[in-house]
Amino acid sequence: MLTRPDQTDRDEAIAALRVVISDGGYVPGDRLPSERELIGSLGMTRNTLRKALDALERDGEIWRHVGKGTFVAAHGASTGSGSLSQLSQQVTPVQLMRARLSLEPAMAREAALNASDKAVIRLKQARQKCRESATWDEYEAQDDSFHRAVAEATDNVLLLSLFDQLNQVRRAVAWNNVVRKSKRPDPDHTSFKEHDEILAAIEARNPSAAHAAMRTHLGSVSARLFGDY
Amino acid sequence: MLTRPDQTDRDEAIAALRVVISDGGYVPGDRLPSERELIGSLGMTRNTLRKALDALERDGEIWRHVGKGTFVAAHGASTGSGSLSQLSQQVTPVQLMRARLSLEPAMAREAALNASDKAVIRLKQARQKCRESATWDEYEAQDDSFHRAVAEATDNVLLLSLFDQLNQVRRAVAWNNVVRKSKRPDPDHTSFKEHDEILAAIEARNPSAAHAAMRTHLGSVSARLFGDY
DNA sequence: CTCGAAAAAATGGTTGACCAATTTGGCGCT
DNA sequence: AGCGCCAAATTGGTCAACCATTTTTTCGAG
Numbered sequence: 001m002l003t004r005p006d007q008t009d010r011d012e013a014i015a016a017l018r019v020v021i022s023d024g025g026y027v028p029g030d031r032l033p034s035e036r037e038l039i040g041s042l043g044m045t046r047n048t049l050r051k052a053l054d055a056l057e058r059d060g061e062i063w064r065h066v067g068k069g070t071f072v073a074a075h076g077a078s079t080g081s082g083s084l085s086q087l088s089q090q091v092t093p094v095q096l097m098r099a100r101l102s103l104e105p106a107m108a109r110e111a112a113l114n115a116s117d118k119a120v121i122r123l124k125q126a127r128q129k130c131r132e133s134a135t136w137d138e139y140e141a142q143d144d145s146f147h148r149a150v151a152e153a154t155d156n157v158l159l160l161s162l163f164d165q166l167n168q169v170r171r172a173v174a175w176n177n178v179v180r181k182s183k184r185p186d187p188d189h190t191s192f193k194e195h196d197e198i199l200a201a202i203e204a205r206n207p208s209a210a211h212a213a214m215r216t217h218l219g220s221v222s223a224r225l226f227g228d229y
Numbered sequence: 230m231l232t233r234p235d236q237t238d239r240d241e242a243i244a245a246l247r248v249v250i251s252d253g254g255y256v257p258g259d260r261l262p263s264e265r266e267l268i269g270s271l272g273m274t275r276n277t278l279r280k281a282l283d284a285l286e287r288d289g290e291i292w293r294h295v296g297k298g299t300f301v302a303a304h305g306a307s308t309g310s311g312s313l314s315q316l317s318q319q320v321t322p323v324q325l326m327r328a329r330l331s332l333e334p335a336m337a338r339e340a341a342l343n344a345s346d347k348a349v350i351r352l353k354q355a356r357q358k359c360r361e362s363a364t365w366d367e368y369e370a371q372d373d374s375f376h377r378a379v380a381e382a383t384d385n386v387l388l389l390s391l392f393d394q395l396n397q398v399r400r401a402v403a404w405n406n407v408v409r410k411s412k413r414p415d416p417d418h419t420s421f422k423e424h425d426e427i428l429a430a431i432e433a434r435n436p437s438a439a440h441a442a443m444r445t446h447l448g449s450v451s452a453r454l455f456g457d458y
Numbered sequence: 459c460t461c462g463a464a465a466a467a468a469t470g471g472t473t474g475a476c477c478a479a480t481t482t483g484g485c486g487c488t
Numbered sequence: 489a490g491c492g493c494c495a496a497a498t499t500g501g502t503c504a505a506c507c508a509t510t511t512t513t514t515c516g517a518g
Contacts, residue, residue, distance in 0.1 A: 297469070299470080
């Protein structure tokens, strides 16, 4: 996850293209410069450019036609509620963390009030997989699963939906500066203990303890990323 | 514009991959078959497959690593978030209220921390319009505006987006049993005072008071709808 | 038999050549 | 001068070979 230059390149290319469109004064229906011109002016390979164009096309911002060119689409997906991928470009890591701190402790509280026995079992399984992760990539996927298990334990489809939206943005936001000292989490990784405390509070049906445990956990994550503030 | 076979191929490939993931019983962290296997079993070119994988990766459903393979990410958009209209059918009024109680007090707290002077002015205007509403319909629209002004005051695009999703579901959920005794809210309608208290706490930059005031307000709304519980 | 190094195989990623669709320009005819 | 045809140029799309990373297997030494 730390070495994905292609994905970073693609996101940067997407951003660069958006700048071209907005700063170039292109309006819907206008034809953009050809691919061969763009790779020259933007200084990227055609492969990277095409990936970015694919993404913009999929988001509905442009349309392309062989032999004709690439055109700015009519305003559709780009206005209104904003697509998740666009949102990802706008959200700062701090905003993301604040949003998590706003939603997830309250969800942990709801989980403590509403979790079924099955949901608790799933939480335990997810917690265990986090501990057993062999790489940071795997850990992060399992961490996601743990948090989602909390959202599922709320037994509230709307909260689950909001969590998933939040989580998608979270995954799309670039965390470029995270430096890892090891291949995988240490056995005494802070989050393991914090997961345990969240789990214990939910299992004990203690809403305020669950709320506090999740808040502490996310506070630790936040402090690790940003330093205390 | 009418002939985009390549885009159709890509969308079909995306759908096919999602079927592979869900029907194949893959859970987060699981490794998918290699690209060369998938092009064989799905009967598509590698180019098409890679475009689809690019899209799934960008949507956060999978992650890929050279030499390792392609892995299912934590639950993506396809499983949790359904469309808003589907969600509106599934959400119970109680779940909706619990979701509001989970998110909006925390947003009020963020608003108290982050509101600009302009945002406070907009809050005041929205509060005033609530008081001046001539019908319940108008009151509810202005009430919406007041709550959205709180979300805007958080200065966090992600929280605003989550609020908007929540609010769309809220507007779509049928509140069929609400009986009104009057044409419009009484001048001593509880929510007027509660709006005032939310506004005052945000203006005073008092996060815990804002959190408590919003929680009280939504608690009143909830009690009115469901009785105390 | 075990271990470590090297080679081979497997994995996703990139590149340059070529292909398919469209536009442009040149030429000949009226 | 205008029109039509055709070749060349331009445009986005595809392909096979190759590249970079990781895993697995093989081989030789102790």
